[in-house]
Amino acid sequence: MDRLVVAGGHVLRGRVTISGAKNAALAILCAAIMSEEPVVLENVPDIRDVRVMVDLVRSLGAEVYWVSPGNLYVYLSGPPVEMPPYQQVKQLRASNLLLGPLLARFGWAEISLPGGCNIGVRPMDLHFKGLAGLGARLSLERGVIVARASRLEGTRIYLDFPSVGATENIMMAACLARGQTVIENAAKEPEVVDLANFLNCLGARVRGAGTDIIKIEGVASLGGCRRYGVIPDRIEAGTFMLAAVATRGEVVLENVIPRHLEPLSAKLREAGAEVWEEGDRIFVRAAGPLSPVDIKTMPFPGFPTDMQPQMMALLSTVPGTSVIVENIFENRFRVAEELKRMGANIKVEGRVAVIEGVEKLQGATVRATDLRAGAALVIAGLMAEGETHIENAVYIDRGYFNLEEKLRGLGAAVWRAPAGQETDTGAVLL
Numbered sequence: 056m057d058r059l060v061v062a063g064g065h066v067l068r069g070r071v072t073i074s075g076a077k078n079a080a081l082a083i084l085c086a087a088i089m090s091e092e093p094v095v096l097e098n099v100p101d102i103r104d105v106r107v108m109v110d111l112v113r114s115l116g117a118e119v120y121w122v123s124p125g126n127l128y129v130y131l132s133g134p135p136v137e138m139p140p141y142q143q144v145k146q147l148r149a150s151n152l153l154l155g156p157l158l159a160r161f162g163w164a165e166i167s168l169p170g171g172c173n174i175g176v177r178p179m180d181l182h183f184k185g186l187a188g189l190g191a192r193l194s195l196e197r198g199v200i201v202a203r204a205s206r207l208e209g210t211r212i213y214l215d216f217p218s219v220g221a222t223e224n225i226m227m228a229a230c231l232a233r234g235q236t237v238i239e240n241a242a243k244e245p246e247v248v249d250l251a252n253f254l255n256c257l258g259a260r261v262r263g264a265g266t267d268i269i270k271i272e273g274v275a276s277l278g279g280c281r282r283y284g285v286i287p288d289r290i291e292a293g294t295f296m297l298a299a300v301a302t303r304g305e306v307v308l309e310n311v312i313p314r315h316l317e318p319l320s321a322k323l324r325e326a327g328a329e330v331w332e333e334g335d336r337i338f339v340r341a342a343g344p345l346s347p348v349d350i351k352t353m354p355f356p357g358f359p360t361d362m363q364p365q366m367m368a369l370l371s372t373v374p375g376t377s378v379i380v381e382n383i384f385e386n387r388f389r390v391a392e393e394l395k396r397m398g399a400n401i402k403v404e405g406r407v408a409v410i411e412g413v414e415k416l417q418g419a420t421v422r423a424t425d426l427r428a429g430a431a432l433v434i435a436g437l438m439a440e441g442e443t444h445i446e447n448a449v450y451i452d453r454g455y456f457n458l459e460e461k462l463r464g465l466g467a468a469v470w471r472a473p474a475g476q477e478t479d480t481g482a483v484l485l
């Protein structure tokens with residue numbers, strides 16, 4: 056697999072345009088198969104996870120193609136001829152978001168149970184609780200979730216945890232159920248709101264998305280939404296904000312929704328960076344010394360878990376002691392081991408990581424273990440002395456559109472190298 060090489064010491068300056076949100080686009084692509092008419096999705100990032108989801112939706116018999124860069128035509132005219140094969144489903148956990156749409160429109164779904172992944176077990180009990188509550192009959196047959204329902208009936212569902220995926224699956228299924236569905240303790244992430252807005256564009260009747268109580272009045276069918284634009288990616292934006300601060304640079308992010316980034320902006324200000332907003336732009340500057348901060352990841356509007364590894368990278372060179380508590384996933388500190396290979400001083404105990412800032416990181420050959428860990432290693436490489444070679448760079452391609460080009464546009468020295476190329480890693484003083 057390719058490596059991403061980052062030469063440290065370059066200050067990031069300039070403007071960068073943020074792409075569409077991966078986690079909104081994936082859910083909305085699943086919802087689009089509920090429509091009885093074609094729809095064009097706009098501002099869809101052409102990233103690896105979206106391409107996998109496009110293939111999955113095509114395997115159901117849908118017509119899906121790019122009408123122009125970022126704009127995707129989607130139309131599933133009738134019942135799927137077959138369900139997506141395991142080989143495809145296992146590549147993308149978000150394939151589980153096809154359950155609700157297939158069940159609602161066709162009364163049948165067979166999706167392989169996505170295994171755990173590098174950040175945790177990631178069970179689906181809340182998805183099943185909600186779909187069963189709507190009247191679906193669910194069984195697990197040879198690793199495949201088999202769901203059937205003659206007609207879904209509205210119900211009241213309490214989510215023990217505000218799961219993003221479970222909220223989305225249940226909300227989509229409820230749109231075509233008979234009567235009202237109430238989801239209590241629902242996830243409030245911006246991507247959930249974007250999905251609800253898309254469903255309403257299709258003629259659904261979803262109210263309360265963005266709060267912890269979502270009410271859905273079932274309708275007979277969905278359609279009539281010719282075009283829909285996906286929101287900007289707050290996690291890509293946050294990654295660039297941290298890269299700017301990490302290199303003590305000055306960057307303007309364009310095409311963002313500032314209030315989606317408030318948890319991160321607040322933390323960066325607390326650390327001593329300057330962050331200010333103007334319309335759909337955010338300005339980030341960090342000239343002077345930074346102070347250590349404590350982070351607790353929480354469901355939105357708390358600090359996002361998807362920004363936690365990137366924040367750990369930044370804090371590894373902030374003088375003093377910073378503490379991170381990861382409350383969402385049970386195994387999301389794996390990047391700490393890679394950062395320690397670069398000289399970081401991080402102690403992990405369960406869901407708590409204690410970071411003692413060091414003067415400088417050293418470039419090294421490191422390995423991305425998941426998408427956001429890969430992004431964290433890019434930030435570390437931007438700060439480090441010498442070159443950092445990031446193996447498994449394909450993980451980064453899952454969630455970042457044109458990352459190298461965008462970083463080079465800001466003055467970074469970053470490029471691809473074939474796997475296995477020797478590196479000039481410096482010694483790491485222990």
Ligand code: EPZ
Pocket residue numbers: 077078079081149175176177178179180181182183216217218219220221242244246360361383384385426427454
């Ligand atoms: C979504 O995953 C995102 N993925 C994740 O982003 C993100 O980290 C996560 O939400 C939390 O914000 C997409 O939207 C495609 P959850 P999801 O269900 O829906 C537990 C990235 O890097 N849980 O909110 O799978 C679960 O174990 C990815 O872009 C149950 O216990 O997240 C976890 O501890 C990584 N039972 C917690 O809830 C369930 O039935 C949050 O999971 C479902 C979840």
